[in-house]
Amino acid sequence: MIEPKFTREELEARQQARGEISIDTVRDYMCFENPTATPEEAAFALWERYPNTYSHEAFLKSTRIVQEVKDLLSTRQ
Numbered sequence: 001m002i003e004p005k006f007t008r009e010e011l012e013a014r015q016q017a018r019g020e021i022s023i024d025t026v027r028d029y030m031c032f033e034n035p036t037a038t039p040e041e042a043a044f045a046l047w048e049r050y051p052n053t054y055s056h057e058a059f060l061k062s063t064r065i066v067q068e069v070k071d072l073l074s075t076r077q
Contacts, residue, residue, distance in 0.1 A: 006032040021053045026062040031070065039063035 006014075011028045018024060030042050037045065043060035054062075 005035075008033060021050050023062055023066070025050075026059070026066050030063060030066045039067045042066075 006028070011033050014028060015021070015025055026042070026046060029046055030037060030039075034042065034045070039060065040063075042063040043056060046059045046063070047054070047056040
C-alpha cells in the first residue's frame with residue numbers, strides 16, 4: 001500500500017481547518033509528513049511547532065500511541 005506524503009504546508013492547512021491541535025495532528029505528522037520519525041523525534045518537532053498548546057510530555061504520550069497503532073497495522077498488512 002502506498003501512503004501519500006504531504007508537505008508541511010499541506011499539513012498546516014489541514015491543521016488550520018481542524019482549528020485545534022489533536023491526535024489527528026500527531027497522526028498527520030507521523031504518518032504523512034515524517035513517517036520515519038521516532039516518537040521522541042516527532043514529539044520534539046511537534047512541541048517546537050506548537051509550543052503554546054501542550055507540554056513536550058503530552059506530545060510524547062501522543063506520538064507513542066500513534067506509533068503503537070502504526071506497529072499494529074503494519075503486522076496486519
